[in-house]
Amino acid sequence: MSKEMSNPPTNQKHQSTVAYTVEQLIAVNPYNPDILPDLENYVNEQVSSQTYSLDANLCLLRLYQFEPARMSTQIVVRILIKALMATPAPDFSLCLFLIPERVQMEEQFKTLIVLSNYLEAINIEGPSLDKIIDYHTANSGWQFEKKEKTGPLIILPCNEFNHPQLKKSASNGVPLDKIARIIPILG
Numbered sequence: 001m002s003k004e005m006s007n008p009p010t011n012q013k014h015q016s017t018v019a020y021t022v023e024q025l026i027a028v029n030p031y032n033p034d035i036l037p038d039l040e041n042y043v044n045e046q047v048s049s050q051t052y053s054l055d056a057n058l059c060l061l062r063l064y065q066f067e068p069a070r071m072s073t074q075i076v077v078r079i080l081i082k083a084l085m086a087t088p089a090p091d092f093s094l095c096l097f098l099i100p101e102r103v104q105m106e107e108q109f110k111t112l113i114v115l116s117n118y119l120e121a122i123n124i125e126g127p128s129l130d131k132i133i134d135y136h137t138a139n140s141g142w143q144f145e146k147k148e149k150t151g152p153l154i155i156l157p158c159n160e161f162n163h164p165q166l167k168k169s170a171s172n173g174v175p176l177d178k179i180a181r182i183i184p185i186l187g
Contacts, residue, residue: 036063057079
């Protein structure tokens, strides 16, 4: 998968090189544990640059299965949040199948699983969905972009929930009440 950039051209050249390198590592030797740090850095880059690569994230989760001692729960949480943002695509379920059950029993993962269940249960279509998107675009700072390959994309504003500099430690978990403030329909 290629990355979509919204950065100035000077940074774009450097970051597209990084994306190509990560994709090349995945294509050449996806089960090499030496690429773990590169893939973890790439997950952090996806969070900060608001991009997404399911292939790279699944590769990292598979490597964690072979190297459970090297698993970073903070990185796994970030992968799951990015996959959850791709709903209604089945990315969250694909990622969840690669995470050990003992890890899924931690509170922060339980919260994400509950949120996933809520998102799957919501069936908003047509004018109702348009009203929700229009409301949040006008009042909450959301940006709505239509992508050809991946479908519609909602970009949340930089705030305490998704901005890397303001984000609280992911190891503290993501309480459902904070998520409900982001998505008012859950509140």
